[in-house]
Amino acid sequence: MFPVLVLLAGQPGQPKDWFTGGRLATTMNTFAHGHGGLAPVVVVADATGSTWGNPLCVDSPLGNAATYLAQDVPAWITTHLQVDRDPTNWAIGGLSLGGTCALQMATNYPDVYPTFLDLSGDPEPTLGDHQQTLVVAFGGSQQAFDKIDPMTLLRGHRYPNSAGAFLVGDHDHDLQPRMHAACEAAAAAGMDVHYVEVRGATISGSGPVASSPRWTG
Structure with missing residues (x-):
């Protein structure tokens, strides 16, 4: 059975971006070439619902995005694909908004996604303004936000079985x-993590982080 990698696009963005600008097929072929012809089963999930959508990867008035990623997507994968069901062989990753979401999944659902790839993500879910984020998605409650906020969770919990x-x-x-601050917080919480600045790369443009082979290394 094969390990699983769930990938998420940024905003604006669509799942297909991983196959175009992200050059996913080339990256996986290269990975397989160095690993006896084998690579993970990669599922590119639609975490936003539209090019400009941002449901913040939480269950809120914007949608049940957390349930979709933590329950619905894994259920579909294990039902339809020949994959390893052991979560230690599952990872979730994303670029920009997708990277933020990957960190959220890793901190909120470590038993589902104990391994993550955060490519140029923010350390917390945001609609661009913190107060707006609270009002739109959390009923104006900082306490409700803190319950799902990766940085808050990393300060209050230990994750000895997680890596990223x-x-x-x-x-x-x-x-x-x-x-860098998010990586330090993850390390302090017991995660096995590392931080890499990819030379010549940006979050978008001619040298996107997503197309760098270093995220598979």
């Missing part, structure tokens, strides 16, 4: 401090 990677482009200077 934080990758950011070396041109993404605004993102680097936030990504």
